[in-house]
Amino acid sequence: MPTWKEKLAGKMDSQLEEEIDVFETQIALRRSGKLDEKIFAETRLRRGVYGQRYDNGHRHDGIRTQELQYLSEMTKGPDTLWDAPGMQRIKIPFGGLTPDQMDALAELAEEYSDGVLHVTTRQDFQLHYVHIDDTPTLMRRLAAVGITTREACGNSIRNVTACPLAGVCRDEVFDVTPYAKASSKFLLGHPDAQGFGRKFKIAFSGCRERACGLVNMHDMGCIAVKRVENGEEKRGFELYVGGGLGAVPHQAKLFDSFLPEEELLPISQAIARVFARLGEKKNRAAARIKFLVTKLGIDEFRRIVLEERKTMPVDPRWTGYLAAVEKYKEKPSREASPLNGRQRPEGFDEWYRTNVYCQRQAGYAVAAITLPLGDLSAWQTRGLADVARRFSGDNVRTTVEQNIVLRWVSEADLPDLYRELKRIGLGDAGAGTIVDVTACPGTDTCKLGIASSRGLAAEIRTRLAGKFFNLDEAVKNLHIKISGCFNSCGQHHVADLGFYGTSRTIGNRKVPHFQIVLGGKWQDNAGAYGLAMGTVPSKRIPEVVERITDRFVRERQGTETFQEFVKRIGKQELTTILTPLMQGPAYEQDPSFYSDWGDPREFSIGDLGVGECAGEVVSVAQFDLAAAERMVFEGQLRLDEGDYAQADALAYRAMLQAAISLVKTQFQDVTDAPDTVVNEFRTRFYDTQLLGDRYAGSRFAQYLFKRHLSPPHEHTRDQAHRTVEEAQLFIESAYACYDLLTERGGMAAPLRPPVHTEKAAGIR
Structure with a gap:
């Protein structure tokens, strides 16, 4: 029976196909002990393969505990093996999905995971309990439907997010979708975005006032704006940099009030280059770009970026996509028709009030699918794909609130759509309201989770859902967001009521607690962060929600928002409300406080592990040298198979790869043309004697020069074997040179201009 690799050959993007083949080889190298764990860890993270926590073969999904038969021997804790089943993150740029892609995701969840798809707060999908040996096949099957996992984790540019209403919003300046799509494609795997000390997140919003893309909490955020120049309307962006949540939240700073659309990609690239060069690498807690912007100040940061922009070689991709932007248009699957007089099933009106948004295109609506805890089963995903084909076509998007929206639904079809959603268990009302609680995975699967964010979210949702339609209107539209630790994956800083997990000791026992954060602003693109109020035992957090919201309803002045209410009554008064709840009972009085939600x-x-959110700090040179080693490994395999020509070619490519890894430390924009690489390498590392062995001198460099100048006329086993061996020695000398440069601090030297030389790249 043919393998998936054989079945899908030629049916996916050629670059993705090659990258997945490379990753499969890297797994083999790691398993055989030929690839350093630190490099492999960052490599797999950049493929979206993430370590996870185990719970003795069980997983609590917020409603019930399900047993995972094939993990019965796994143990919860920090010491899981490198190849133990883990989490696979799947990038969905701007949240855009098609029904065919949803079908593929459902199949993968059933075959390789626990049958559950989880929507994240970055519009991604996550599958859990995926074995690393299955990941290359999983990636190929995703690539065949146009989805990648590349750079879904690690110190890279993560999934580019955008407002799920982009293109249909009644308030937007223009549709940001094609710009988000172009940015994602341009920056994916870009050489200038490979040397970061931490991750980098980008968001797009079509307007300032709404939550949309949550621009203010991103490393780089773009808000659509227009202005008139010489009588002509021009598109551009308010560009913000240096935002971020985490333990130390920062509001983004305005970089440019009007960045012309043609400058979006080059300025993004320039920012990436500056961050890669000047960003912190040693202190992981201060390595996000928000710390660099704060350290330099926005004016100096802007100056450096604009100077960098001037030095960059022109790339036709910067503006190549713009001709198609004006023509970008989604196609509805059905004709628009009003809802007038249609028979409405029971529950429809409540669902319509909270889950339906009327588009600016008359007769069409967006229907939000509420996903409790961001989860849906493989069966539901497949059913939703069929529903989308019928009512929405290819116009499906995930949201940062862990939901899914169907766009371009004819208003007349809404009752039938609701019936179909109810049939597959996805007809809950309350999208975007107080019952639609956002939560990170927490202690269910995250190694850093301290308290059960999902368990608490499920409890709060259950309590509020039972009385939702009796709640005051001012309370219904509040947002609750929960993180399992201080890292803010659940975005608690921008919630009206935010909570993050922590631990306290009562007597000699640990008790799960949550820090309370009040008054964050979801609107205005995450316009303000909340106030930390103190910690309360986890089992009392639902009572916190009730007390705070009741007080808000009783004492609200006019149309006062929750943020205005919190600011008016102040932290001291709010603390008096919470103080009676802060002390937990003794174990003998109530032992239930000493276990977490959903976990008896x-x-x-003691089961906390080492988190992988920050990835490993691995330089571009280290990645390139590891790639050279992989090529030699593949060359050895071809040699063993008797393919001497391919073995020789791979060994030669490996030497070029090792050479370029060193050249890039001095000349970032070097091309990969062999003559250029060899010339630059000769002048910078051979002539200067930077590359040399204590005993062999510069002999190993001669191996590259010889093979470059005199390729073999015929390929024999002896010739190919010799080239493979020489390539390995050359790579070892390149590693030694890199280590020497690092020790001397040479890696931090300013970039030097290209070498202009007329001499041949041969042996002198």
């Missing part, structure tokens, strides 16, 4: 075991933080 006594609470402990």
Whole structure:
């Protein structure tokens, strides 16, 4: 029976196909001990393959505990093996999905995971309990439907997010979708975005006032704006940099009030280059770009970026996509028709009030699919794909609130759509309201989770859902967001009521607690962060929600928002409301406080592991040298198979790869043309004697020069074997040179201009 690799050959993007083949080889190298764990860890993270926590073969999904038969021997804790089943993150740029892609995701969830798809707060999907040996096949099957996992994790540019209403919003300046799409494509795997000390997140919003893309909490955020120049309307962006949540939240700073659309990609590239060069690498806690912007100040940061922009070689991709932007248009699957007089099933009116948004295109609507805890089963995903084909076509998007929206639904079809959603268990009302609680995975699967964010979210949702339609209107539209630790994956800083997990000791026992954060601003693109109020035992957080919202309803002045209410009554008064709830009972009085939501075991933080959110700091040179080693490894395999020509070619490519890894430390924009690489390498590392062995001198460099100048006329086993061996020695000398440069601090030297030389790249 043919393998998936054989079945899908030629049916995916050629670059993605090659990258997946490379990753499969890297897994083999790691398993055989030929690839350093640190490099492999960052490599797999950049493929979206993430370590996860185990719970003795069980997983609590917020409603019930399900047993995972094939993980019965796994143990919860930090010491899981490198190749133990983990999480696979799947990038969905701007949240855009098609029904065919949803079908593929459903199949993969069933075959390789636990049958559950999780929508993240970055519009991604995550599958859990995926074995690393299955990931290359999973990636190929995704690539065949136009989806990648590349740079879904690690120190890279993560999924580019955008407002899920882009293109249909009644308030937007223009549709940001094609710009988000172009940015994602341009920056994916870009050489200038490979040397970061931490991750980098980008968001697009079509207007300032709404939450949309949450621009203010991003490393780089773009808000659509227009202005008139010489009588002609021009598109551009308000560009913000240096935002971020985490333990130390920062509001983004205005970089440019009007960045012309043609400058979006080159300025993004320039920012990436500056961050890669000047960003912190050693102190992981201060390595996000927000710290660099704060350190330099926005004016100096802007100056450096604009100077960098001037030095960059022109790339036709910067503006190549713009001709198609004006023509970009989604196609509805059905004709528009009003809802007038259509028979409405039971529950429809409540669902319509919270889950339907009328588009600016008359007769069409967006229908939000509420996903409790961001989860849906493979069966539901497949059913939703069929529903989308019928009512929405290819116009499906995930949201940062962990939901899914169907766009371009004819208003007349809404009752039938609701019936179909109810049939597959996806007809809940309350999207975007207080019952639609956002939560990160927390202690379910995250190694850094301290308290059960999902368990608490499920409890709050259950309590509020039972009385939702009796709640005051001012309370219904509040947002609750929960993180399992201080890292803010659940975005608690921008919630009206935010919570993040922590631990306290009562007597000699640990008790799960949550820090309370009040008054964050979801609107105005995450316009303000909330105030930390103190910690409360996890089992009392639902009562916190009730007390705070009741007080808000009783004392609200006119149309006062929750943020205005919090600011008016102040932290001291709010603390008096919470103080009676902060002290937990003794174990003998109520042992339930000493276990977490959905977990009957006594609470402990002894199972915390090493998180992988920050990835590993691996330089571009280290990645390139690891790639050279992989090529030699593949060359050896071809040699063993008797393919001497391919073995020789791979060994030669490996030497060029190792050479370019060193050249890039001095000349970032070097091309990969062999003559250029060899010339630059000769002048910078051979002539200067930077590359040399204590005993062999510069002999190993001669191997590259010889093979470059005199390729073999015929390929024999002896010739190919010799080239493979020489390539390995050359790579070893390149590693030694890199280590020497690092010790001397040479890696931080300013970039030097290209070498202009007329001499041949041969042996002198």
